[in-house]
Amino acid sequence: MKRSLQVVHDSGEPPVGASRTVAIEGRRVSIADTSDGGPSLRFLELLVKAGAARVEPEDDTKTDMRVVIRGTPQTPEARLRAEVMEEAADVVLGSARPAFAGLFASACARWVNS
Numbered sequence: 018m019k020r021s022l023q024v025v026h027d028s029g030e031p032p033v034g035a036s037r038t039v040a041i042e043g044r045r046v047s048i049a050d051t052s053d054g055g056p057s058l059r060f061l062e063l064l065v066k067a068g069a070a071r072v073e074p075e076d077d078t079k080t081d082m083r084v085v086i087r088g089t090p091q092t093p094e095a096r097l098r099a100e101v102m103e104e105a106a107d108v109v110l111g112s113a114r115p116a117f118a119g120l121f122a123s124a125c126a127r128w129v130n131s
Contacts, residue, residue, distance in 0.1 A: 037061045038080065039069040041125040047080040049106075051099035052088030056113045060086060063118035068126070082125075084108045 036049035
């Protein structure tokens with residue numbers, strides 16, 4: 018007996034990458050993007066260069082701040098998903114920029130120390 022398979026994801030959009038977490042002077046910062054996860058990985062690497070430390074995904078400590086990096090949604094579903102992610106974010110970026118990563122890391126460090 019042949020049965021057709023159910024299509025789970027056929028929007029043409031790449032699946033959303035998992036959020037990544039770094040610690041900056043004891044503060045947990047979650048980084049996600051509305052595309053395939055590449056921009057959040059680049060921003061994470063920039064923050065690590067600026068002094069942040071990677072946090073393992075299984076560490077379920079409370080996140081202090083959420084950063085979302087915008088992508089270009091191609092479908093209405095992707096647009097809705099991006100809007101939901103951006104509404105929950107503390108900071109929304111248009112792209113992962115090295116200069117901003119350095120400023121962000123130093124601002125978070127000052128905030129913790131003050």
